[in-house]
Amino acid sequence: xxxxxxxxxxxxxxxxxxxxxxxxxxxxxxxxxxxxxxxxxxxxxxxxxxxxxxxxxxxxxxxxxxxxxxxxxxxxxxxxxxxxxxxxxxxxxxxxxxxxxxxxxxxxxxxxxxxxxxxxxxxx
Numbered sequence: 505x506x507x508x509x510x511x512x513x514x515x516x517x518x519x520x521x522x523x524x525x526x527x528x529x530x531x532x533x534x535x536x537x538x539x540x541x542x543x544x545x546x547x548x549x550x551x552x553x554x555x556x557x558x559x560x561x562x563x564x565x566x567x568x569x570x571x572x573x574x575x576x577x578x579x580x581x582x583x584x585x586x587x588x589x590x591x592x593x594x595x596x597x598x599x600x601x602x603x604x605x606x607x608x609x610x611x612x613x614x615x616x617x618x619x620x621x622x623x624x625x626x627x628x
Contacts, residue, residue, distance in 0.1 A: 510536075
């Protein structure tokens with residue numbers, strides 16, 4: 505898996521999906537105290553991050569903003585597990601799910617011990 509700590513990724517472009525990170529099936533990404541800005545998925549999903557089937561994403565104290573996808577999930581497209589802790593997703597654009605598009609979501613759980621909660625604003 506990929507672990508990003510105190511990192512900034514800016515203006516990354518992918519012709520297909522996952523402007524900054526493309527996570528294959530069963531892959532893992534942990535992003536801690538990091539930022540993705542200006543990512544672009546040219547003809548597919550996940551301007552910032554694209555997670556395929558059964559992928560695992562953990563975003564803690566991080567931000568994803570000003571990303572764009574031609575398809576779904578301007579900031580994040582995920583077809584697996586995504587955990588957002590004190591993470592801000594804002595000012596992203598896509599056809600569907602400007603900030604986050606989560607495929608096949610069966611359950612959503614909020615951890616009451618974690619503050620502040622994730623925020624999403626300014627997405628279209």
